[in-house]
Amino acid sequence: MYIYNNFDEAFVRNRVAEFRDQVQRRIDGSLTEDEFKPLRLKNGLYLQLHAYMLRVAIPYGTLNSAQMRQLALIAERFDKGYGHFTTRQNIQFNWPRLKDVPEILDLLADVGMHAIQTSGNCIRNVTADHFAGAAADEIEDPRPTAELLRQWSTDHPEFQYLPRKFKIAITGSPNDRAVTKAHDIGLRMLRNEAGEPGYEVIVGGGLGRTPMVGKIVRAFLPKADLLPYLEAILQVYNVSGRRDNKYKARIKILVHETGLDEIKEQIEAAFERQKRDFAGPSADLVAEIEAAFAPPVFDNARSLAFEQAQADDAGFRAFVETNVAEHKNPAYGIVSVSLKPVGGTPGDATADQMRVLADLAERYGHDELRISHEQNVILPHVRKADIPALHQQLREAGLATANIGLVSDIIACPGMDYCALATARSIPVAQEISRRFDELKLERDIGPLKIKISGCINACGHHHVGHIGILGLDKAGRENYQITLGGDGTESAAIGERTGPGFDAEDLVPAIETIIETYLELREDASETFLAAYRRLGAEPFKQAIHGDRGGRARAA
């Protein structure tokens, strides 16, 4: 894993010292809020409904045990004993006091972490496949590229005042677990016919008010050209992106309004110019970063403990079925730890749970942890022979929920329980759905299903790409929820389709239940997933089921 060098360390410490001074000046009255707000946002500090919120970047979702323990310490000392992992591989602390934030940032710097560029109109935390470096289907580990992008984009003088925020995601696998098509720039690693590594470059994806699937601007970009090419994209955007209207300021609108062919030409022209000034990072730097992500030394000793435990224990078997993914080394598995217990808050972990996860990563997982955009924690490298013992210890810590990819593995933004921008609550909806489907005992029968909930149009909960998406709105002073169907955040990305008028809170979960019952009735057999059935059947039978009979239990609002 990448460890800060002297330059990184000094840079982050200087930023903490600078922010400490800015906070002091705000507290003593030398700075007004208008002056202070852009400064605090540059350091990830928001003011939410009930308190300040500090958003800390977890670059490409990778943590070691020392970092996880430090997050636990911060949660305990400065929050209310928990932290919230977000859909952008960040962690949010919901209750810090203003005067304590510099101290928190110092504690983060102690373990090579920061909150820089987690807000504002700049290049945000670069996200990556949470199975990076471990996945069986991976072409190449995307994290050295992500770290290179972190270094390149951090405090990049040209890109600190973009028309709007800018999000980059990268995957090294053909199976896209990083939602690359819903980012300002999505990068997919691949090899050309000569076997040389490079990227497919996708631009102009995004969710929010105007959801769009990103478009390919370069089918194959040689690896060495990445930074000048991204600078070219950013330059085109910086000059031509719409600054006249906040709602039209993202690059997706520029791509859409300019047209794909024209924008490609502009990018390529800028790239030709840019390459003359900046050919990319030095080979030494690239090699240094790549070395930091060298895979651990795997222990290939064979053991039947994993198979034996599955034969002996149905609970373990169920856990393996959903929470263990195929590792590139056949003696290993990738273990996902669900942060979605029945009735829980998606993405929340207590300080104690963080410490358990840190201990387990150290004991069984080569000291590595990942945070997924789906708000779960992953131990990417666990010997299969150790998974039964790991499972037992997760169980004791209340962390063995076997629901990855199922109906209760819900993404939910903080919504109006915390967020100042929200128009309705998200968390209670997720809690109610997970409780209801636990009562019905249908989860395994339903199979793979992604429900994603956002508490406002900004779509932090990725509702547009949920198989079932839920969007909370304020309808004449009541919380009201729109349902979309058929969204997909993977390589076959699609934006979900609205089913019709929204539902009031009390009618929403019955409507979701009706949609899922309809699927169970209409699927060809248990191997046809919800998404596959939706694609075959279209929206109509589902719309009919929830809106057709207005006297039914799922009344439209």
Place this chain on the structure above:
Amino acid sequence: MAREYKPRVVTANDLFEGDTVYFTASQSWSRDHAEAIVAWSQDAAETLLAAAETQQDKVVGPYLAETVMDEHNRPQPVHFREVFRTRGPSNYFHGKQAGA
């Protein structure tokens, strides 16, 4: 036609803690919505907000929010967002509802 005026209070977030606060008759800030001073006219609302905005060293982002009087003649929030702000989150017993 002018929209009918509805009574309002001035609310903001405390600069130091971030907690929701309400402007009172003594031109200070209370954590309790019921202690807020009510603006019964548009003029009064503008005057109160202007006074609140001078207290940048104590609060962030003062704004007007609609209110109704309860049976004890104390102002209560109207919109659900403002109701949540008087309580705290619904997933944990934290914030104002916990007396914090």
